Amino acid sequence: xxxxxHWSEGxxxxxxxxxxxxxxxxxxxxxxxxxxIRISKSSVWRLTRSWGKALKEQEARExxxxxxxxxxxxxxxxxxxxxxxxxxxxxxxxKVGTIxxxxxxxxxxxxxxxxxxxxxxxxxxxxxxxxxxxxIGELLWHEAERRGWQTAFDREVVADAAAWIWNLVADYFxxxxxxxxxxxxxxxxxxxxxxxxxxxxxxxxxWLTQHKTILFQGEAEQIGQQLxxxxxxxxxxxxxxxxxxxxxFEKHKHRMQYxxxxxxxxxxxxxxxxxxxxxxxxxxxxxxxRWKREGxxxxxxxxxxxxxxxxxxxxxxxxxxxxx
Numbered sequence: 001x002x003x004x005x006h007w008s009e010g011x012x013x014x015x016x017x018x019x020x021x022x023x024x025x026x027x028x029x030x031x032x033x034x035x036x037i038r039i040s041k042s043s044v045w046r047l048t049r050s051w052g053k054a055l056k057e058q059e060a061r062e063x064x065x066x067x068x069x070x071x072x073x074x075x076x077x078x079x080x081x082x083x084x085x086x087x088x089x090x091x092x093x094x095k096v097g098t099i100x101x102x103x104x105x106x107x108x109x110x111x112x113x114x115x116x117x118x119x120x121x122x123x124x125x126x127x128x129x130x131x132x133x134x135x136i137g138e139l140l141w142h143e144a145e146r147r148g149w150q151t152a153f154d155r156e157v158v159a160d161a162a163a164w165i166w167n168l169v170a171d172y173f174x175x176x177x178x179x180x181x182x183x184x185x186x187x188x189x190x191x192x193x194x195x196x197x198x199x200x201x202x203x204x205x206x207w208l209t210q211h212k213t214i215l216f217q218g219e220a221e222q223i224g225q226q227l228x229x230x231x232x233x234x235x236x237x238x239x240x241x242x243x244x245x246x247x248x249f250e251k252h253k254h255r256m257q258y259x260x261x262x263x264x265x266x267x268x269x270x271x272x273x274x275x276x277x278x279x280x281x282x283x284x285x286x287x288x289x290r291w292k293r294e295g296x297x298x299x300x301x302x303x304x305x306x307x308x309x310x311x312x313x314x315x316x317x318x319x320x321x322x323x324x
Contacts, residue, residue: 009319011037012047017311019048020302021283052298054318059301062142062317074102074265075152076121077144077173078273079136079165084284086293092130094300096280097140098273099147100124102156104265119265121272125308128280128300130293137168144172158270160184161252180255181270182216189215189223192245195238196230215249218257224250279307 007015014035018027024041031037031044078100081093100121107118127143129135149155156177159165161184169178189211197204211223224246231242249256258268283303284296291299305311 006043007039007047011039012051013315013319015039015044015047016051016302016315017306019044019299020306020311023286023289024048048302049295049298051315051318052300052302054321055301055305055314056298058314058318058321059142071148072101072152074154074156075144075147075149076100076102076155076267076272077140077149077157077176078270079140079157079159079162079168080270080273080277081162082277082281084130084281084296085290086130086296087290089293094128094130094280094284094296095133095136096126096128096273096277097136097143098124098126098276099140099143099149100272102265102267117265119262119267121267124272124276125310126276126279126304128304130297130300133164133168137172140168141172156266158267159273160270161248177261177266178255179261179266179268180252182258182268184270185215185220185249185252185256186212188245188248192227192242195241195245196227196234198238215256216258218259220249220253220256224248224253276307 011031014037015027015031018030021027022030024044027044028039028041031039076099078098079095081095083091084094086092098121101123102119103122104117105120106115108114109116125143125147127136127139129139144150154177155173155175156179157169157173158179158181159169160181166178169176190208193204193208193211197207211226215223227242227246227249231239231246234242262268280300280303283299284291301314302311305314
């Protein structure tokens with residue numbers, strides 16, 4: 001790696017780290033106001049391009065050695081997608097993955113007013129990739145191995161029903177508990193209720209309340225069968241919708257044992273990765289932001305390292321790597 005002759009290692013590190021949090025212009029302003037460092041936004045941009053490439057290359061060269069952390073009892077992985085605008089291509093999906101430890105903590109139940117144990121994600125790390133599923137699959141598995149995934153006593157994957165996600169799970173996380181995100185399942189249930197009872201609001205609400213309970217109790221197959229029965233007497237457009245929703249619940253019934261898994265101390269929602277997607281979008285999709293593909297691909301590993309709290313170690317690995 002040929003180091004930038006214009007800036008010290010300290011200035012380059014701070015500029016690149018800030019670029020993973022805020023715009024290049026804001027990064028230059030922060031350096032000026034807090035460190036009295038006069039640097040233009042174009043210099044921040046050039047440093048980010050150069051060192052983003054270095055971090056990406058270092059990441060690709062690294063062997064997935066487990067980090068020196070205490071063995072986790074339970075771990076959770078999750079995947080999702082979000083959109084970013086690429087010049088010359090339009091809106092494209094970038095894919096996000098998270099690896100977390102799962103712990104149980106006491107929360108106040110608002111209904112019983114008693115403290116009850118509930119699963120929570122802890123020490124989450126983040127990866128992202130612009131492109132097809134293969135790239136995020138490799139990145140997430142690499143991060144899982146680094147986090148000691150295979151030494152954890154129990155493991156789960158929580159996500160929505162996107163086919164690309166479960167194809168990756170079959171390739172990389174096939175021996176883990178598989179969970180369809182509870183809130184996405186409820187959205188499908190709500191859609192089915194709206195289709196079945198478009199005019200009868202009170203009937204729709206009663207049906208939805210009743211079937212949310214059935215769904216939480218792990219009876220997704222029963223819901224699928226009921227929707228198929230409703231479809232038999234429906235008009236053609238409604239029939240098609242109800243049959244689709246029926247298929248959704250029947251296909252994923254083995255991933256919808258919510259009551260059992262909640263009681264066993266597992267996460268049943270993919271809020272961790274949905275929050276992650278929003279945090280990436282905060283940097284990538286602010287008003288007026290448009291990216292060249294190459295530039296965004298170099299910024300993504302910086303953003304991931306910042307969010308994961310691993311920027312300093314990633315920087316050292318890249319900065320002190322042997323020069324080509």
